[in-house]
Amino acid sequence: MYQYTAFDKQFVQRRARQFRDQLERWQSGKLSEDGFRPLRLQNGWYVQRYAPMLRVAVPYGEIASRQLRVLARIAREYDEPEAAVFQTAMEGQGKLGTTFLPKNCAHFTTRTNVQFNWIALSRSADVMDLLASVDMHGIQTSGNCIRNTTTDALAGVAVDEIVDPRPYAEILRQWSTLHPEFAFLPRKFKIAVSGAREDRAATGWHDVGLQLAKNAAGEVGFRVTVGGGMGRTPLIGAVIREFLPWQQIMNYIEAVVRVYNAHGRRDNKYKARIKVLVKSEGQRYIDAVEEEYRQIMEIDGGPHTISQAEFDRVAACFVAPALTDLPDLDPQALEAALQARAAGHVAFGRWLQRNVHAHRNPQLRAVTLSFKRPGQSPGDASGDQLNALADLVDEYSAGEARVTHDQNMLLPWVHASRLFELWQEARALGLASANVQLLTDMIACPGGDFCALANARSLPIAEAIAQRYQDLDELDDLGAIDLHISGCINSCGHHHSGHIGILGVDKDGKEWYQVTLGGSDGSDLSGPAAAGKVIGPSFSAAELPDVIEAVLDTYRDLRERGESLQSTVRRTGLEPFKEAAKTARHRDEPVAA
Known part of the structure; x- marks a missing residue:
């Protein structure tokens, strides 16, 4: 893991002190609400449907046991709603059926960040001090800036890895943090880096996707894509450089973002992402980037060229631990x-098959601990679980873990001889569900239970499907299926990239859901990144579990030997699934006399 320098530590601690001063001035009336709002957002503090929400950065997903312990303390002591607020929330959600308002817990996101949903702003400065004590913060988890850079959770240990992406992700983090030119972009900006043959970082779905490779001479460089994104207009990034020498990656991204900053739309937030600019301008955008890059290199002298010495300094933080x-x-x-x-x-065997991954060191394994089980929202972990998890990370993984894109936790340094012990302890904590990459290992955003932007609730839908599919034999028979659920078109649940996607929509003030099939984040070797396609009209929450069951039954009826859901959908097209969903929707309607 990257080791914060004295400068890094001082910077984070000073930032926490600045926030405390800003909070106190706001509380005393010396700072207006309009003045305080951008300051809290720049530190990860949102105000959601019922209470503030804090988003904590976990750069490229790497997290230490000491950091998990502080997150556990925050969950136990600070993620506690005020009684009147919680009662109002319960009453409001109770009108919609089952209530999902977990408290005293952390929520891990698809961007490998951590969120808390109930911390009062009056206690926010104390939380920032706690985070700073273990080199954590909320910088660039909000706002129209370059957000948290992400990568593959198996980075540095994957058997198919070509180049370890973590040093590059860290260098990009340092370059982008509070970059003065890119603090007020037209919209938020996201970068993902992958160094393996299989793209587990979903680079095609990002504003900038970076795929590490080696050319015929063995030199390291990047394949650069620009203009990916979800939301109202799902697009896969376009390749603008097939091979860029690694030393120049910051100079080149500087050119990419400068052109976007100059020409991206600021009059319409729904058309302000770089994907809209790239799609509308096409080759003209690419030509502008190349010209800007030429000027950066020839006129400015390539000020952000990475030296070998600087790369070696950062890379030294990412060596395998001594075991x-x-x-x-x-x-x-x-x-x-x-x-x-x-x-x-038998249970251990299932877990070994689904949750344990090959390692480049044949003595070791990487292990996924699942945050997916009935009664617990996807990606949630209680304070007690986090504290116990920190003990497991120390005992079995050299003090290091990874937050995954799928809202789970990965232990990258587990000795194979200790897997049975780890399984026993993880099972006792409720973290050993043998469902990784299966249907119930779903992604879900917090949805309408917490988010003021959501059109519909995600968590009750996730729970209903999880309850229906608890038979592990059935799940294994269905095979690898990515189910992604978003509460609104902002796509925080990445529904576009799910093999099955569910999107919450508002119809006449009521909650409905669209279902898509055939999406991919690019991580499965069966096909490139792609957006799923809608299979019919929207469905009510009550209908949705039956619709999903009908889709899966149709897949079982139509599949050929060994064929995945993705492959079956590509072969047969959507019509059989549309008809099945339509039939399921009307299954409980009374027959006319």
Whole structure:
């Protein structure tokens, strides 16, 4: 993990002190609401439907056990709604059926950040001080700036990795943090970096996607895509450079963002993302970027060229931890012992198959701990779970974990001989659901239970589907399925990229849901990133579980041997699924006399 320098620590702590001063001036009336709003947003403090929401940055997903312990403390001691506010929220949600208003917990997002939904602004400065004590903050988790750079949760350990993307992600983080020219862009701006053959960072869906590669001479560089994004207009990024030398990546992104900053629309927030500019201007945008890049290099002298010394300094933080207290065993013997143990413990065997991933070090494994089980919202972890999780991270993963795009937690440094022990402890904490990449390992945004922008609720839908599909044999038979749920068109639940996507919509003040099929984030090797297509009119919340069941039953009826849902949809088209959804919608209607 990157080790904060004395300067880094001082910067974060000073930022926390500045926020305390701003808060106190606002509380005393010396700072207006309009004056305070941008200051709190620049530190990750939103005001949502019922209470403030804090978003904490976790750059490229890497998190330490000491940071998890502080998040656990914040969850237990600060994520507590005021009684009157919570009662109002309960009454409001109660009108809509089952209530999902979890408190005293953290919520992990698809952008590998952490959110809290109930912290009072009056206590926000104390929380910022706690975060700063472990090198955490909310900088650039809000606003029209370059947001948290993300990458593959298996970075540095994946067997298909070409180049470790983490040093580049960290260098980009340092370059973009409070960049004076890019603090007020037309809209928010997101960058993802992947260094593996399989694109697990969903780079095609980002404003800028960076795919590390090596050319014929063995030199490292980036394939650069620009203009991806979800929302009202889902688009996959366009390739604008097939191979850019790694030393020039910041100079080139500087050109990409400068052209966007100069020409992106500011009159309409729905058309302000860079994807709209790239789509409308096409080659003219690319030509403008190349000209800006030429000037940066030839006239300005390439001021952001990465030196080998600077790269080496940052890369030194990302070496594998020394695991000297663990045995050095024959990999084949290790695997044989694991399979023997799995044969005697069916539940462990399932977990080994679904949640344990190959590692570039044959002695080790990467393990996903699942935050997906009935009764717990996707991506949520209680304060007690976080504290116990920190103990597991120390005991089994050298003090380091990764927040994943799928709203789970990955332990990257687990010795294979200790997997059974880890499974037993994780199961006791409710973190060992053997459902990774299966239907119930779904992505869901907080939706209308918390978010003022949402048109509909996500969490009750996620719970209803999870309750219906608890048979692991059935889930295994269905195979890998990405189910993504968004409460509104802003797409925080990435519904466009789900094999099955669910989008909440508002019709005459009531909650309805659209269903899409065939989306992909680009991480599955069966096809590139793509937006799902709608399979019919919107459905009510009561109808939706039956509709999903009808879609899956149709898939089982139509699939060929070994065929995935994605492949079946591509082969057959949408019509059989549209008809199944339509039939399910009318299943409970009375028959006319």
